[in-house]
Amino acid sequence: MAGWTEKDIPDQRGRVAVVTGSNSGIGYAAARELARRGARVVLACRSEARGTDAGDRIATEVPGAEVEFARLDLGDLASVGQFAAAFPYDRLDLLVNNAGVMALPYGTTADGFETQFGVNHLGHFALTGLLLPALLATPGARVVTVSSMMHSMANIDINDLNSERRYRRWIAYARSKTANLLFTHELARRLAAHGADVVAAAAHPGYAATNLQTAGPRMSGRKAGERFMEVGNRFFAQSAEAGALPTLYAATAPDVSPDSFTGPHWAMWRGSPGPSWRASWTCNDRAGERLWAASEKLTGVACGRLTV
Numbered sequence: 001m002a003g004w005t006e007k008d009i010p011d012q013r014g015r016v017a018v019v020t021g022s023n024s025g026i027g028y029a030a031a032r033e034l035a036r037r038g039a040r041v042v043l044a045c046r047s048e049a050r051g052t053d054a055g056d057r058i059a060t061e062v063p064g065a066e067v068e069f070a071r072l073d074l075g076d077l078a079s080v081g082q083f084a085a086a087f088p089y090d091r092l093d094l095l096v097n098n099a100g101v102m103a104l105p106y107g108t109t110a111d112g113f114e115t116q117f118g119v120n121h122l123g124h125f126a127l128t129g130l131l132l133p134a135l136l137a138t139p140g141a142r143v144v145t146v147s148s149m150m151h152s153m154a155n156i157d158i159n160d161l162n163s164e165r166r167y168r169r170w171i172a173y174a175r176s177k178t179a180n181l182l183f184t185h186e187l188a189r190r191l192a193a194h195g196a197d198v199v200a201a202a203a204h205p206g207y208a209a210t211n212l213q214t215a216g217p218r219m220s221g222r223k224a225g226e227r228f229m230e231v232g233n234r235f236f237a238q239s240a241e242a243g244a245l246p247t248l249y250a251a252t253a254p255d256v257s258p259d260s261f262t263g264p265h266w267a268m269w270r271g272s273p274g275p276s277w278r279a280s281w282t283c284n285d286r287a288g289e290r291l292w293a294a295s296e297k298l299t300g301v302a303c304g305r306l307t308v
């Protein structure tokens, strides 16, 4: 996979993809490249204005692109349910669980979950569960969930998933990204037990300059923090396009294994896609089962078709 670029994406004509958070950053770049190779891409975004604007930009950059906006707020389970109920296709070749928030001041989602755990993990858990019938009906389908090397900062605390005892914004982010990997591990295990022709894999972008880094400081009014992040993005980060390559590899390369974790090969930070190191706690069957059970309980989405 050394030297793999977006030019290596196989023909995607006839395939349907959903990319969450595709109005900016890595999700936008991934959606555009999938559309360039012929996929019909659903831009699943929380803001209609930003989502339709992204669709217009892709249509300008890629004439003939088949992209459409559909509203999805991962911080509101009612919105996730509405998105899935209105999903207009009977096939889903690719679900990219990309949307995310990082190191925000403490807050909760519409359903009362801590925002980072609620948006980054629970929203995607519910979305995947509700779209499972379309995924299972599509031979060779994939679910790619975008995690981060920051997962290595913290394991989840199964007794305090919503950080109610103590909230530390970076630890909460790290835990949500560990949850992304544990979810992928457990989903892959359940798909295998079910004999399903669906691959669940994970990816991370290394360090890519996007809106992710500045949103947290801006929300908490920390001007110096925002400036610090801007300088980091300018001098140390790779582009959002480069950051999207591991996601695109996990989504489309022919030889992707279930529960694999793809990231930039150079110091796990930048460069073309390669296999990535992950913390051992993200491959623990018992932890995966417990997170799955807790997520079913919290979201009310029972992925009953995938019992083990």
Ligand SMILES: NC(=O)c1ccc[n+]([C@@H]2O[C@H](COP(=O)([O-])OP(=O)(O)OC[C@H]3O[C@@H](n4cnc5c(N)ncnc54)[C@H](OP(=O)(O)O)[C@@H]3O)[C@@H](O)[C@H]2O)c1
Pocket (backbone or CB within 6 Å): 020, 021, 022, 023, 024, 025, 026, 027, 044, 045, 046, 047, 050, 072, 073, 074, 075, 076, 098, 099, 100, 101, 102, 119, 146, 147, 148, 149, 204, 205, 206, 207, 208, 209, 210, 211, 212, 213, 215, 243
């Ligand atoms: N950039 C990096 O260096 C880096 C490193 C490691 C991992 N990641 C991961 O990469 C993924 C993409 O992030 P990015 O860097 O591309 O950042 P980004 O440009 O800020 O994109 C994040 C996307 O998520 C969307 N989003 C946020 N909250 C949402 C919600 N409640 N419902 C639906 N969509 C929501 C945002 O929508 P709005 O525009 O409406 O806010 C935006 O489209 C994230 O999962 C992040 O954790 C990024």
